[in-house]
Amino acid sequence: MPPPPARSGSPTLPGQTAATPDPQGNGAAVAGGSPAGHPAPDTSSDSPSTRRSFKPQYWALWRRPKAFIAFLLVAELAAVAWFVLVFVDMTAPTRLDLLRFAILTAGATVHIQMTRRQEERRRNRVRTVLIDLTAVWVFPAAIILPAPLTIGLVLLIRVQHWFVARRPAHNFVFSSITHMLAATVAHRVFVALGGQQWMSLTALSSLGEFAKLLLVGLVYEAVQILYVGSILSLSGKSKPTIRSVLGSKADNLLEAITIGLGAVTAILLVILPPTVAIMAVVTVVFNRLAELDQLQDDVRTDPKTQVYNMRGWTESAERALARAAKSDDNLGILMIDLDHFKWINDTYGHPAGDDVLRNLAQLLDEVTRPADVVGRFGGEEFLVLLPDADQAAATGAAERIRSSVARLRIATTDKRGDQITVSDRTASIGVAVFPDHGDSLEKLMHAADAAVYEAKEGGRNQVRLAEHRAHHGATTTH
Numbered sequence: 051m052p053p054p055p056a057r058s059g060s061p062t063l064p065g066q067t068a069a070t071p072d073p074q075g076n077g078a079a080v081a082g083g084s085p086a087g088h089p090a091p092d093t094s095s096d097s098p099s100t101r102r103s104f105k106p107q108y109w110a111l112w113r114r115p116k117a118f119i120a121f122l123l124v125a126e127l128a129a130v131a132w133f134v135l136v137f138v139d140m141t142a143p144t145r146l147d148l149l150r151f152a153i154l155t156a157g158a159t160v161h162i163q164m165t166r167r168q169e170e171r172r173r174n175r176v177r178t179v180l181i182d183l184t185a186v187w188v189f190p191a192a193i194i195l196p197a198p199l200t201i202g203l204v205l206l207i208r209v210q211h212w213f214v215a216r217r218p219a220h221n222f223v224f225s226s227i228t229h230m231l232a233a234t235v236a237h238r239v240f241v242a243l244g245g246q247q248w249m250s251l252t253a254l255s256s257l258g259e260f261a262k263l264l265l266v267g268l269v270y271e272a273v274q275i276l277y278v279g280s281i282l283s284l285s286g287k288s289k290p291t292i293r294s295v296l297g298s299k300a301d302n303l304l305e306a307i308t309i310g311l312g313a314v315t316a317i318l319l320v321i322l323p324p325t326v327a328i329m330a331v332v333t334v335v336f337n338r339l340a341e342l343d344q345l346q347d348d349v350r351t352d353p354k355t356q357v358y359n360m361r362g363w364t365e366s367a368e369r370a371l372a373r374a375a376k377s378d379d380n381l382g383i384l385m386i387d388l389d390h391f392k393w394i395n396d397t398y399g400h401p402a403g404d405d406v407l408r409n410l411a412q413l414l415d416e417v418t419r420p421a422d423v424v425g426r427f428g429g430e431e432f433l434v435l436l437p438d439a440d441q442a443a444a445t446g447a448a449e450r451i452r453s454s455v456a457r458l459r460i461a462t463t464d465k466r467g468d469q470i471t472v473s474d475r476t477a478s479i480g481v482a483v484f485p486d487h488g489d490s491l492e493k494l495m496h497a498a499d500a501a502v503y504e505a506k507e508g509g510r511n512q513v514r515l516a517e518h519r520a521h522h523g524a525t526t527t528h
Contacts, residue, residue, distance in 0.1 A: 111220040118284040122224060125277065129227045136197045136234050143196050150319055151191070151199045153326050155206055157315075158187035160330040162210045165337040169211075184211075184229075185305070186333050189270060189312030190319055192233040193240050193263070200237060204229045228277050236270040248320050263316075267309045311336070352426040354404060355411035363425025367435045367491050370423070374437070374484055381484040382436035382444030385498040386414070386451060389476045389510045391430035398464045398472065405462040406472055410455065417454050418447070431502075433495075441483050441515060448479040448513040456511070476511035478502055487516040 111119060143151070161184070162169075184207055191200040208226040240246075243262050251259065311332065318325045350362025358366065367383070374381040388410060395403040407430065414424045414432060423435040434451070436444050460472040480501030482488060487497040497516035505514040 111218070115284060118281065121281060121284055122220065125281070126224065126227055129231045132231065132234065133201065136201070140196060140198045143199055147195055147199060150194055150323070151203060153319060153323055154187050154191050154195075154203055154315075157326055157330045157333075158184065158203070158207050159210065161187065161333040161337070162207065164334045166213075168337055183304075183308050183333060183337055185270075185308045186311045186315055186329060186336075188229055188233050189236070189267070189309050190316030192236040192270065193246060193266065193313075193316045194319055195237075197234045197237045200233045201230050204233060224281065228274055231277060232270050232273040235273050236266050239269045240266045246316075246320060248317065263313045267306075267313065270309060271305065308336075352411075355408055355426050357411045357415065357432070358423065358425035360425065360427060363423060363427075363433055363435070364491065366423045366425075367433075370435055370437050371484060371491055371494075375489075379438050380440040380443075380486075382439035382441075382447070383482045383484075383494045383498050384434040384436065384444065384448050384451070385427065385480040385482075385495070385502050386432045386434065386448075386455075387478050387480075387502050387506070388430040388455070389478055389506075394472060394475075398462065398470065402462040402464065402470070402472060406460055406475070409458060409460045413454055413458060414451065417450055422447075433498075439483070441481070441486060444481050444483050445513060445515055448481050452477055452479055452511065452513055478505035478510050479513045480505060480516060481513060482516040486518055 111122070114122075187207065188200070188204055191203045195203070204226065208222070208229065212222060240262070243265070246259070247255070248259060311329065315326060315329045318329065350358055350365065352359040357363075371381060373379070388406070391403065391406070394406055407426075410430075410432065411424065411426065414434060418424060418434055419436075421437050425433045425435075427433050434447070436447055439447065455475060455477040458473065458475060460475075462470060462472055464470050480498040480503075482494045482497035482501065484494055488494040501514040501516040505512045508514070
């Protein structure tokens with residue numbers, strides 16, 4: 051799983067993770083990247099590894115896929131050319147511009163310094179897109195300040211973030227360029243739309259200004275999505291998905307709120323500058339709320355596969371079952387067991403087994419409906435909740451999953467670290483449907499589990515429908 055990009059808050063690119071998988075099994079991860087039982091690498095300023103890291107030939111960038119390196123360099127050169135045009139067209143900033151710049155810099159500094167420990171914890175936990183909330187200060191600069199001052203603000207913010215992010219230099223540079231590019235493009239669009247005219251608004255003109263802010267906010271976000279999403283899709287770690295490239299709905303909602311707070315900051319900066327101090331307090335509180343939300347998400351998420359763990363899946367399944375019972379709808383549950391998974395661990399090693407589990411989870415996310423809920427039951431077993439699915443629909447969904455698993459090809463490494471491809475894997479799947487096979491989640495899971503055992507005993511690589519509570523029949527598909 052690629053490490054987090056940060057938008058609006060900054061893209062932290064693929065190339066680092068907060069933890070390294072434990073080589074002893076498909077389980078724990080060791081914080082800081084040092085396997086359990088082994089000493090952490092020497093990171094002192096005079097260690098050989100540190101001295102080597104300053105030499106270009108040892109940069110982590112060169113270990114990335116060629117397409118990744120090419121896009122990164124071309125994108126950064128194009129961005130630098132754009133910045134040159136920005137400075138060529140610049141006009142001398144006024145005293146008011148400098149005052150506003152100072153206010154935003156002070157607010158951003160208070161925000162960053164008061165949330166450093168929270169931000170470090172968030173970065174260490176996030177595996178997808180990280181929203182670092184600095185758009186509260188960058189977005190108003192994009193609207194109010196001349197573009198060169200906006201670039202200067204981004205640089206001051208990023209310098210402070212360097213001591214929090216602790217990421218490879220090429221990741222950090224790309225993140226910083228992304229901020230500056232999004233802000234300067236948004237600035238040009240805002241100026242083209244007439245700039246800010248907030249000192250003498252009527253009820254009708256305020257609607258026009260609001261629409262203008264909304265459009266510029268969308269541009270600011272779109273530039274980051276295109277710039278960051280492109281580089282993430284080329285990371286080569288795994289097949290890109292919408293979630294891994296763009297982040298979850300919660301991630302993007304958080305960013306939308308952050309940009310909205312940035313628009314409020316811009317208005318306060320123009321109308322009543324001293325009240326920007328309130329936004330510094332708001333951002334500190336908001337940062338804490340974002341961390342709490344992330345902690346709650348972590349409790350419900352399986353760290354290896356990034357799908358729901360049993361707690362998260364059960365909570366969603368119980369709510370869906372209550373709705374189905376109230377509206378007299380059907381609901382399906384699939385239990386999926388990867389056949390001969392132990393053979394993969396024994397033959398290729400546990401890191402290869404981890405890659406197989408991650409790819410299976412990603413496959414389930416891709417072949418199921420948006421309303422379906424995927425969770426990891428434990429080991430090599432997964433669960434899928436299918437709202438509004440009768441026996442035929444649930445069995446059809448299970449068969450699609452079974453055939454997709456059979457076609458899955460997973461690039462990984464063996465015990466010696468050599469590149470291999472794991473393929474020709476199969477899965478046995480049990481299907482249970484509410485209310486045919488049970489009137490509670492426990493009964494439905496028991497029925498699906500029993501159907502999995504029937505599939506295993508019947509030769510594996512097949513779908514079995516649970517026995518009906520009344521007729522005790524069984525259905526098999528191959």
